[in-house]
Amino acid sequence: MVVKTGVSLPEPLYQRLRETAESMGYASVSRAIRDAIELFVVYNSWWTARAKLTGVILVLVDGEAVEHVFENARQHYGCVSRLEMRMINNYVLFYVFVEGGVEEVKSLYTSLSKTRGVRVLQHAFITLPH
Numbered sequence: 001m002v003v004k005t006g007v008s009l010p011e012p013l014y015q016r017l018r019e020t021a022e023s024m025g026y027a028s029v030s031r032a033i034r035d036a037i038e039l040f041v042v043y044n045s046w047w048t049a050r051a052k053l054t055g056v057i058l059v060l061v062d063g064e065a066v067e068h069v070f071e072n073a074r075q076h077y078g079c080v081s082r083l084e085m086r087m088i089n090n091y092v093l094f095y096v097f098v099e100g101g102v103e104e105v106k107s108l109y110t111s112l113s114k115t116r117g118v119r120v121l122q123h124a125f126i127t128l129p130h
Helices: 011-023 029-043 063-077 102-113
Strands: 052-062 081-086 091-101 118-127
Touching (some): 052 063, 063 102, 091 102
Antiparallel strands (some): 052 091, 081 091
């Protein structure tokens, strides 16, 4: 069974979607949207998991704010390991390695997303078997 739904998009976003879908060989924008939704669901399934998680949060941060951001993560989460790379334009990319309960990791992720100086967050989490 297929359920039809409507999505309202600003024209510039729709044009970018259409151009990207075409360049990737999609037969229709509808199929590209369906794939994007499936990816969204899979990518964010950790948010409702009931198991422990392990993984990494990639943080792109303004260079002058990196110590503040890392200290915030350490205070919030406790034991946080990091690997850092200085980049052009005074940005720093660092990895925050995590392992713990979903609520604990959610809290850290939310805290980082609201921290001044954080430009981008990306994550890769794996639920641990019982």
